[in-house]
Amino acid sequence: xxxxxxxxxxxxxxxxxxxxxxxxxxxxxxxxxxxxxxxxxxxxxxxxxxxxxxxxxxxxxxxxxxxxxxxxxxxxxxxxxxxxxxxxxxxxxxxxxxxxxxxxxxxxxxxxxxxxxxxxxxxxxxxxxxxxxxxxxxxxxxxxxxxxxxxxxxxxxxxxxxxxxxxxxxxxxxxxxxxxxxxxxxxxxxxxxxxxxxxxxxxxxxxxxxxxxxxxxxxxxxxxxxxxxxxxxxxxxxxxxxxxxxxxxxxxxxxxxxxxxxxxxxxxxxxxxxxxxxxxxxxxxxxxxxxxxxxxxxxxxxxxxxxxxxxxxxxxxxxxxxxxxxxxxxxxxxxxxxxxxxxxxxxxxxxxxxxxxxxxxxxxxxxxxxxxxxxxxxxxxxxxxxxxxxxxxxxxxxxxxxxxxxxxxxxxxxxxxxxxxxxxxxxxx
Numbered sequence: 001x002x003x004x005x006x007x008x009x010x011x012x013x014x015x016x017x018x019x020x021x022x023x024x025x026x027x028x029x030x031x032x033x034x035x036x037x038x039x040x041x042x043x044x045x046x047x048x049x050x051x052x053x054x055x056x057x058x059x060x061x062x063x064x065x066x067x068x069x070x071x072x073x074x075x076x077x078x079x080x081x082x083x084x085x086x087x088x089x090x091x092x093x094x095x096x097x098x099x100x101x102x103x104x105x106x107x108x109x110x111x112x113x114x115x116x117x118x119x120x121x122x123x124x125x126x127x128x129x130x131x132x133x134x135x136x137x138x139x140x141x142x143x144x145x146x147x148x149x150x151x152x153x154x155x156x157x158x159x160x161x162x163x164x165x166x167x168x169x170x171x172x173x174x175x176x177x178x179x180x181x182x183x184x185x186x187x188x189x190x191x192x193x194x195x196x197x198x199x200x201x202x203x204x205x206x207x208x209x210x211x212x213x214x215x216x217x218x219x220x221x222x223x224x225x226x227x228x229x230x231x232x233x234x235x236x237x238x239x240x241x242x243x244x245x246x247x248x249x250x251x252x253x254x255x256x257x258x259x260x261x262x263x264x265x266x267x268x269x270x271x272x273x274x275x276x277x278x279x280x281x282x283x284x285x286x287x288x289x290x291x292x293x294x295x296x297x298x299x300x301x302x303x304x305x306x307x308x309x310x311x312x313x314x315x316x317x318x319x320x321x322x323x324x325x326x327x328x329x330x331x332x333x334x335x336x337x338x339x340x341x342x343x344x345x346x347x348x349x350x351x352x353x354x355x356x357x358x359x360x361x362x363x364x365x366x367x368x369x370x371x372x373x374x375x376x377x378x379x380x381x382x383x384x385x386x387x388x389x390x391x392x393x394x395x396x397x398x399x400x401x402x403x404x405x406x407x408x409x410x411x412x413x414x415x416x417x418x419x420x421x422x423x424x425x426x427x428x429x
Contacts, residue, residue, distance in 0.1 A: 005164065010157035017149030025142050032134065036127065041094065044107040044120055055114055069121040074114070086119045096124070103128045163192050171199060180207055217270055224266045231259055254300070261297070264325040269397075285327065287318045287355070287425070291348060294331040298339070305339050313350045321427050322405055330401040331355075333394040334421055342418070353428060356412070358420040369414050372399060 051070050054060035063070040071082050079087045085099055085106065093108040107120040170183040180203045185196040235256050238244060244252060291311060299306045320327075334357045338346040342361035349356040364372075372395060398421075402409040408424040 006157045006161045010153045013153035021142050021145045025138050040105050067123045071119045074116040163187050221270050228263050268325040282323050284319050284321050285324050290327050294328055309346050311348045315350045315352050326401050333398050337394050353425045355423040360418040363414045363419050
């Protein structure tokens with residue numbers, strides 16, 4: 001499941017706040033330590049200068065107070081007389097050491113006049129404890145800042161994403177059609193206004209495209225029905241003359257049946273083009289009869305198809321309530337596709353509530369097989385310029401018809417041994 005933009009923005013803001021807080025705390029800690037070291041170092045150096053002057057004037061004596069110890073070791077004297085923490089140090093020396101629970105800052109230097117070593121030790125335990133307390137306070141402040149940062153990040157993310165959510169909501173609620181409501185462009189940010197205006201321009205162009213499609217469908221409906229009406233009238237005139245032989249009358253009946261089929265197919269295709277669902281022509285049909293009639297029409301229409309289609313029926317008397325013209329278009333396109341891509345036979349099987357159409361050709365192109373198996377819109381079957389073949393168009397119609405009927409189309413096999421389509425039939429009567 002993909003994360004939302006609000007959560008992603010909140011995480012980013014919180015990360016930036018946390019990084020800024022951590023960096024600030026680190027810099028403060030460095031600054032405090034540096035100030036402490038500088039002050040203590042300068043104090044001890046000043047003390048060392050003072051005691052050096054005392055030594056040169058002959059007024060020095062060992063000093064030991066609650067916070068400071070000052071010892072001078074003449075050159076000829078062993079360091080065993082000094083406190084243990086002064087022994088064995090290499091001069092010059094300046095460093096913190098731990099003596100039990102006490103923290104001492106040790107400073108030592110070599111003197112020439114008088115000749116010897118001067119050692120100073122300053123007890124900084126109180127300052128170290130105070131530094132630890134300051135560190136705990138800084139950690140607490142950092143935690144509080146992180147909590148505040150989390151609240152700010154979540155609140156700020158929701159505030160920043162609010163216009164984007166509004167825009168997304170308006171786009172998702174836009175229903176495609178010939179008249180689509182324009183989305184609002186009164187956003188405070190120019191970027192969202194630009195997106196809304198661009199989408200409105202797209203809607204405007206889409207409305208015009210849909211209107212042109214509807215006009216074309218109406219024109220096509222008129223142009224296709226007109227010649228059919230002329231042919232129907234001509235056939236009526238021929239029948240009224242009663243001058244045709246029995247063979248001619250049989251041929252005339254075939255022409256009239258083909259013309260009626262063409263009229264029904266034209267109506268159905270126009271409905272598909274208009275994305276209209278019409279249940280007015282639905283009736284109960286015997287599937288075996290539709291299959292056989294479709295095969296007869298194909299064989300009479302093209303002698304190359306004659307005798308190549310075999311039918312096996314394991315579900316005698318299968319009846320469904322649907323539109324016969326749609327079923328006929330579905331079967332005709334599947335059979336034509338199979339016959340075009342192989343010179344051998346084509347098998348049609350009726351198995352329970354399934355129709356199987358199998359050929360023994362080279363299989364479907366991968367792009368077409370993937371598109372037919374996808375869950376997207378049928379219009380997803382696309383090709384590059386100049387490659388929109390009869391196969392592609394026919395299979396597009398097959399998928400459109402299956403979706404209109406509520407049936408399922410499955411590619412059971414597609415390889416170098418052939419292709420098998422399975423149509424799962426519903427609405428059994």
